[in-house]
Amino acid sequence: GKLDCVLSYSDDFKHRSIVYSFPDAENSNLPVFTMNYARIQVPFEVTLWVLLASFAKIGFHVYHKITFWVPESCLLISIGLMVGAIMHSVHEEPPAVLSYNVFFLFMLPPIVLESGYFIPTRPFFENVGTVLWFAVVGTLWNSIGIGMSLYAVCQIEAFEVQDINLQENMLFAAIISAVDPVAVLSVFEDVSVNEQLYIVVFGECLFNDAVTVVLYNMFNFVAEMPEVEPVDVFLGVARFFVVGLGGMGFGVIFGFVASFTTRFTSNVREIEPLFIFMYSYLAYLVAELFSISSIMAIVTCALTMKYYVEENVSQRSCTTIRHVVKMLGTISETLIFFFLGVVTITTEHEWNWGYIMFTLLLALVWRGLGVLVLTQIINPFRTIPFNFKDQFILGYGGLRGAISFALVFTLPDSIGRKKLFVTTTICMIMFTVFIQGISIRPLIEFINVRRTNRNLETINVEIHSRLIEHTIAGVEDLCGQWSHYYWKDKFLKFNNRILRKILIRDNRAESSIVALYKKLELQNAMEILDTVSGDINAGSSIVSLQYVYPLSHSSACFLSLSLSLSRSLSLACSLSLACSLSLSFSLSLLLAFSLSLSLSLSLSLSVSFCGLVTLSVSLSLCPPGCLSYTSFHIVHPSSLTHYPFNLNRSDGYLRNPEGFGLGSIYQG
Amino acid sequence: MGSTNSTLSRIPNVEELMQETGFTPAHIVRLYDRFEALDKEKTGHLRPQDFGAINRLAMNPIGDRIIGSFFSTGQETVDFHSFVRILAHFRPADKNRPKDPSMPQPVNSRTSKLKFAFQLYDQDKDGKISRAELLQVLRSMLEMQVTEEQLESIADRTIQEADLDKDDAISFEEFRKSLEKVNIDHKMSIRFLR
Numbered sequence: 001g002k003l004d005c006v007l008s009y010s011d012d013f014k015h016r017s018i019v020y021s022f023p024d025a026e027n028s029n030l031p032v033f034t035m036n037y038a039r040i041q042v043p044f045e046v047t048l049w050v051l052l053a054s055f056a057k058i059g060f061h062v063y064h065k066i067t068f069w070v071p072e073s074c075l076l077i078s079i080g081l082m083v084g085a086i087m088h089s090v091h092e093e094p095p096a097v098l099s100y101n102v103f104f105l106f107m108l109p110p111i112v113l114e115s116g117y118f119i120p121t122r123p124f125f126e127n128v129g130t131v132l133w134f135a136v137v138g139t140l141w142n143s144i145g146i147g148m149s150l151y152a153v154c155q156i157e158a159f160e161v162q163d164i165n166l167q168e169n170m171l172f173a174a175i176i177s178a179v180d181p182v183a184v185l186s187v188f189e190d191v192s193v194n195e196q197l198y199i200v201v202f203g204e205c206l207f208n209d210a211v212t213v214v215l216y217n218m219f220n221f222v223a224e225m226p227e228v229e230p231v232d233v234f235l236g237v238a239r240f241f242v243v244g245l246g247g248m249g250f251g252v253i254f255g256f257v258a259s260f261t262t263r264f265t266s267n268v269r270e271i272e273p274l275f276i277f278m279y280s281y282l283a284y285l286v287a288e289l290f291s292i293s294s295i296m297a298i299v300t301c302a303l304t305m306k307y308y309v310e311e312n313v314s315q316r317s318c319t320t321i322r323h324v325v326k327m328l329g330t331i332s333e334t335l336i337f338f339f340l341g342v343v344t345i346t347t348e349h350e351w352n353w354g355y356i357m358f359t360l361l362l363a364l365v366w367r368g369l370g371v372l373v374l375t376q377i378i379n380p381f382r383t384i385p386f387n388f389k390d391q392f393i394l395g396y397g398g399l400r401g402a403i404s405f406a407l408v409f410t411l412p413d414s415i416g417r418k419k420l421f422v423t424t425t426i427c428m429i430m431f432t433v434f435i436q437g438i439s440i441r442p443l444i445e446f447i448n449v450r451r452t453n454r455n456l457e458t459i460n461v462e463i464h465s466r467l468i469e470h471t472i473a474g475v476e477d478l479c480g481q482w483s484h485y486y487w488k489d490k491f492l493k494f495n496n497r498i499l500r501k502i503l504i505r506d507n508r509a510e511s512s513i514v515a516l517y518k519k520l521e522l523q524n525a526m527e528i529l530d531t532v533s534g535d536i537n538a539g540s541s542i543v544s545l546q547y548v549y550p551l552s553h554s555s556a557c558f559l560s561l562s563l564s565l566s567r568s569l570s571l572a573c574s575l576s577l578a579c580s581l582s583l584s585f586s587l588s589l590l591l592a593f594s595l596s597l598s599l600s601l602s603l604s605l606s607v608s609f610c611g612l613v614t615l616s617v618s619l620s621l622c623p624p625g626c627l628s629y630t631s632f633h634i635v636h637p638s639s640l641t642h643y644p645f646n647l648n649r650s651d652g653y654l655r656n657p658e659g660f661g662l663g664s665i666y667q668g
Numbered sequence: 669m670g671s672t673n674s675t676l677s678r679i680p681n682v683e684e685l686m687q688e689t690g691f692t693p694a695h696i697v698r699l700y701d702r703f704e705a706l707d708k709e710k711t712g713h714l715r716p717q718d719f720g721a722i723n724r725l726a727m728n729p730i731g732d733r734i735i736g737s738f739f740s741t742g743q744e745t746v747d748f749h750s751f752v753r754i755l756a757h758f759r760p761a762d763k764n765r766p767k768d769p770s771m772p773q774p775v776n777s778r779t780s781k782l783k784f785a786f787q788l789y790d791q792d793k794d795g796k797i798s799r800a801e802l803l804q805v806l807r808s809m810l811e812m813q814v815t816e817e818q819l820e821s822i823a824d825r826t827i828q829e830a831d832l833d834k835d836d837a838i839s840f841e842e843f844r845k846s847l848e849k850v851n852i853d854h855k856m857s858i859r860f861l862r
Contacts (some may be wrong), residue, residue, distance in 0.1 A: 383760075458846065467805065473724075
């Protein structure tokens with residue numbers, strides 16, 4: 001009910017009182033228009049924020065040049081800064097999106113799932129050693145190096161930061177030394193560097209989470225304890241293995257369970273995508289439960305799951321999954337950068353020139369050194385060593401991002417200089433994302449890093465690559481060397497013999513050559529269909545997939561039933577006689593559901609391309625009042641020996657269509 | 669190093685071999701040890717049966733073609749020099765080689781690697797990969813997984829993609845062109861152990 005507020009004066013005008021009264025029940029009428037904001041407030045605001053961030057994204061793409069030179073992350077942060085400034089000036093508090101729980105439970109999983117789902121698996125497994133080497137050892141090197149040197153810097157009296165002790169410095173270093181997947185991926189996505197470099201940067205930022213988690217927990221624990229025992233260091237190492245291997249283990253288990261589940265979902269196609277999301281999220285949450293590396297869990301889950309699930313689910317579910325994964329990932333990423341900008345303005349800062357500048361400098365220096373040293377050690381083990389240009393980009397591409405920010409917020413308040421840490425982290429993130437993010441593209445062009453050409457999907461390349469792989473494996477065996485393909489081969493055999501049988505419903509081992517062939521044929525057919533429906537006649541255009549039922553082998557009579565996609569639905573039955581004009585009776589159902597029978601005369605012309613695909617165009621003339629249609633038929637050569645208007649042939653040999661995929665669409 | 673030198677001294681013309689192929693002495697010694705290990709009857713030559721004794725190579729789908737590539741036409745045995753020369757194809761390319769068109773291509777250049785791969789297909793050595801030869805290779809690589817029809821469709825498509833002069837076969841130039849975007853040096857190199 002509504003309250004009436006009445007200001008009333010006492011009789012002698014000395015006292016004022018405010019009286020609240022409910023209106024009399026009899027006097028109020030039925031309210032025609034009411035508002036209840038409190039009820040919908042939270043979902044409403046969430047939706048508005050998401051929309052605002054998405055509008056920003058749309059806005060950027062109006063000017064193509066901007067997005068070419070400035071990565072989207074920078075633009076989003078800038079918009080966030082502006083919105084934050086507005087909010088600050090009206091003293092509004094921004095929603096607590098970057099708080100620990102909301103960030104780690106809701107914002108981060110979609111992005112990591114997206115990266116894990118779309119990792120190029122083959123290059124990843126070929127480089128897994130390097131990836132883990134950089135992720136683990138590299139992050140350790142960075143943390144310890146930055147921590148120690150910052151502690152040394154703190155000793156300098158001029159900077160007034162002597163109260164930060166070693167443990168706090170190490171804790172801070174652990175937070176800011178980890179390369180952030182969100183920032184790196186958004187920058188490297190648009191820039192094409194060679195595959196090896198991309199996969200190492202990509203993998204490193206995903207898999208350094210284990211180290212970050214362990215170091216963070218360890219130093220957090222240590223910062224609160226008065227003294228450190230050597231046992232604790234040893235326990236820290238043990239914890240690392242638990243965290244890392246545990247994360248991967250959980251991921252693999254959930255991946256297999258998900259694959260197994262999808263084996264049985266053929267009757268519930270609509271909820272198939274759900275399983276993917278639920279299982280990966282579950283993997284993430286269970287890992288969080290045990291405080292092991294949740295990012296590694298969800299990434300490994302996605303990696304394991306993808307291969308088997310995509311064979312089990314329907315084509316539509318597969319597309320849905322991919323689209324939704326990408327969509328959720330993009331939304332999360334957008335929101336994170338946006339709120340990074342907003343929260344920058346609204347938090348309390350403590351600025352200290354010395355500490356901040358030195359942090360930036362030391363981070364760069366240690367990363368550079370780290371990359372140099374680590375590459376020197378691992379290059380001999382790589383088939384394709386990293387040259388100096390690659391190393392430079394590897395070092396320069398170590399961007400920090402929102403994970404560091406969220407972690408720094410969760411530092412216990414017992415740390416005196418928490419605000420300084422927050423400010424430094426923000427500066428670090430801004431520096432790396434803006435300066436390094438913007439300059440990395442021109443730098444890559446300038447120093448001419450080896451690039452990768454991403455469009456290599458031809459059947460020739462696939463077959464010859466496979467041949468070369470076999471050759472290399474053979475020659476390595478010949479030389480008595482441990483073959484790179486040894487483990488791959490072993491795994492493939494295990495996969496084919498055991499895993500596929502359990503996890504995949506319809507188990508036919510399929511080579512990548514055949515899979516690529518099918519995919520390319522499908523693409524071709526789709527392209528042809530697409531160009532066809534572009535040419536729309538005044539009437540309906542019919543693209544028909546026809547199934548041919550031969551009436552007899554010796555004659556060329558056939559009955560063809562065609563189902564067509566067109567503006568108006570039409571069922572065309574055409575009867576054609578050899579060396580004759582085909583008469584087609586078409587029943588067309590217009591949108592207004594009127595039936596009209598039309599008799600049409602059709603002529604057809606067939607053109608064959610390279611003996612592989614034959615396109616036949618038939619034009620039919622109808623008496624006025626009927627719709628004329630053009631139909632295009634795609635014909636596969638291996639089945640066809642009959643052209644309906646081949647005047648020289650009076651016999652038609654038709655084979656029953658049998659083939660695979662859209663590559664064989666037959667017309668008699 | 670002592671044993672290296674003594675082994676080296678047992679190999680005739682080892683200097684020439686190293687220069688031709690670019691292997692270091694350590695590589696040569698290791699390959700020689702391997703050669704001797706394969707050459708069970710100590711004849712100084714290898715025969716196809718000796719290669720066949722390597723189990724994993726026998727299971728390789730194109731194992732017999734790889735073995736065949738060691739034996740030049742007409743020859744029935746392989747001596748150490750030919751052995752090393754063929755293996756030199758798989759050395760990673762030298763980065764700082766001056767591009768001198770008048771000098772012959774070194775054994776591990778991109779062109780030589782491609783030629784090696786090409787002759788794995790082209791068994792009758794007519795300079796073209798015919799449809800039948802392609803089908804044979806596809807059949808051995810894809811084994812049980814596809815029907816004959818599918819194989820033929822794949823072979824048709826492959827030739828159609830690569831065949832520029834429409835002679836229904838893939839010549840070496842067409843082969844090279846179809847692989848122009850692939851980094852052959854990366855794919856076809858082995859890190860030889862010392």
